[in-house]
Amino acid sequence: MSNKVGIDKIAFYSPDYYIDMVELAHARDTDPNKYTIGLQQDKMSVIPVWEDIVSMGANAALQIIDDKDRESIDQVIFATESSFDYSKSAATYIHNMLGIHSGAKSFEVKQACYGGTAGLMAGFDYVRANPERRVLVVAADIARYGLHTSGEPTQGAGAVAMIISSEPKILSIDAQSFSRTDDQYDFWRPSHSPVALVDGHFSNQLYADSFINVFQQAEEALGTDLNQVKALAFHLPYTKMAKKALTALSDAETKMDEKMRARLIEDWQEQLNAAIVYGKQVGNTYTASLYISLMSLLKESDSLKAGDKIGLFSYGSGSVSELFFGNLVEGYQEQLEKVSGQKDLDERLQISIPDYEKYFGDRDLEYEANIDFEIPTDYVGFYLAKIDEHRRYYDFK
Numbered sequence: 001m002s003n004k005v006g007i008d009k010i011a012f013y014s015p016d017y018y019i020d021m022v023e024l025a026h027a028r029d030t031d032p033n034k035y036t037i038g039l040q041q042d043k044m045s046v047i048p049v050w051e052d053i054v055s056m057g058a059n060a061a062l063q064i065i066d067d068k069d070r071e072s073i074d075q076v077i078f079a080t081e082s083s084f085d086y087s088k089s090a091a092t093y094i095h096n097m098l099g100i101h102s103g104a105k106s107f108e109v110k111q112a113c114y115g116g117t118a119g120l121m122a123g124f125d126y127v128r129a130n131p132e133r134r135v136l137v138v139a140a141d142i143a144r145y146g147l148h149t150s151g152e153p154t155q156g157a158g159a160v161a162m163i164i165s166s167e168p169k170i171l172s173i174d175a176q177s178f179s180r181t182d183d184q185y186d187f188w189r190p191s192h193s194p195v196a197l198v199d200g201h202f203s204n205q206l207y208a209d210s211f212i213n214v215f216q217q218a219e220e221a222l223g224t225d226l227n228q229v230k231a232l233a234f235h236l237p238y239t240k241m242a243k244k245a246l247t248a249l250s251d252a253e254t255k256m257d258e259k260m261r262a263r264l265i266e267d268w269q270e271q272l273n274a275a276i277v278y279g280k281q282v283g284n285t286y287t288a289s290l291y292i293s294l295m296s297l298l299k300e301s302d303s304l305k306a307g308d309k310i311g312l313f314s315y316g317s318g319s320v321s322e323l324f325f326g327n328l329v330e331g332y333q334e335q336l337e338k339v340s341g342q343k344d345l346d347e348r349l350q351i352s353i354p355d356y357e358k359y360f361g362d363r364d365l366e367y368e369a370n371i372d373f374e375i376p377t378d379y380v381g382f383y384l385a386k387i388d389e390h391r392r393y394y395d396f397k
């Protein structure tokens with residue numbers, strides 16, 4: 001058994017197109033401040049029809065995988081709630097596209113936005129028991145509520161890929177974590193529906209309540225050790241949600257000395273500015289969101305350093321949540337320099353609201369039995385090339 005497992009490598013991917021939230025607000029006859037201040041969202045990634053969860057996940061993983069990983073990854077775990085197949089897992093495509101050895105297992109996991117964390121935890125357990133081996137966890141989603149809905153400004157698309165090892169170069173993870181299941185209908189997507197159904201205000205409440213619940217469990221177990229936590233990364237359905245959770249915590253009953261709690265929350269609010277930089281420009285990416293927040297925190301904070309302890313709060317509607325902790329490993333910044341960040345977000349192309357609406361409608365083409373997709377000449381990466389008798393075929397360019 002190895003105790004020192006954690007995230008060895010991590011990268012994210014979000015499609016090349018985005019819309020500006022002020023333009024969306026104008027198109028929806030809404031005060032732009034509701035989106036930019038009320039929800040704290042500036043931009044939203046838009047996915048074209050020739051990309052999907054598999055191509056996004058592969059584009060994230062391609063940034064980090066090397067030949068040593070291809071030989072030592074024993075499990076490919078794909079977390080998503082945007083699955084296009086009830087049987088064949090998205091992980092099987094990724095396994096093939098990345099050239100991972102055939103002795104590896106591949107499967108998909110689901111529990112709303114918590115799925116990525118479920119995959120990660122399963123990966124940690126495997127590597128603890130098999131310290132020489134690795135696990136690839138991919139989390140990818142397309143957040144869809146529908147045009148002209150109240151959830152529309154909280155859509156988005158993206159993926160994260162993480163390699164777990166017993167010699168992590170980024171974050172070593174503590175074995176103890178704090179979780180909660182609460183069977184509720186705050187957000188759900190019945191199998192026949194292409195968009196999510198949501199009780200929006202209740203979902204906000206449940207997120208905040210869940211955060212307080214797992215925080216209280218952590219406080220009970222860790223006591224004053226919690227003071228060592230320098231920053232938190234959050235699941236970000238929209239970035240204001242994390243701020244709302246911290247505000248709810250400052251109003252909640254906890255065992256901590258009030259002054260100490262106020263100081264901790266102030267520090268975490270400060271670090272939150274770094275943890276939300278990417279989420280503000282991408283939108284909700286469901287299972288990938290927490291890990292995009294983690295990357296944003298680690299790449300954009302100028303005060304964190306190796307050895308610092310950070311916390312991660314995972315929330316998935318329905319609902320399951322988990323709070324866990326890890327320590328930043330010496331040299332983590334250099335590892336992160338090699339992968340996607342602000343520069344990639346800056347290089348995206350802004351599209352008009354009518355074009356976004358067209359791409360939104362085009363996703364229904366996925367239900368066709370046969371279709372070839374036309375992709376732009378300047379596109380680089382994995383893409384969905386065609387659907388042939390309901391079978392998906394991917395290509396790389």
Ligand code: HMG
Binds near residue numbers: 151187318
């Ligand atoms: P809404 O009813 O359209 O908006 O729904 P609102 O009236 O609640 O306003 C939003 C905020 O903007 C409020 O701030 C307003 O005060 C403010 P708050 O009071 O909450 O801090 N506001 C303004 N601010 C400045 N100037 C203005 C202005 N007008 C209003 N002029 C809602 C918003 C998020 C509910 C909706 O978009 C929605 O349903 N989204 C989807 C659900 C969601 O994101 N829930 C979050 C928690 S659940 C979760 O995280 C899980 C999830 O990721 C799914 C999964 O697990 O798979 C969603």
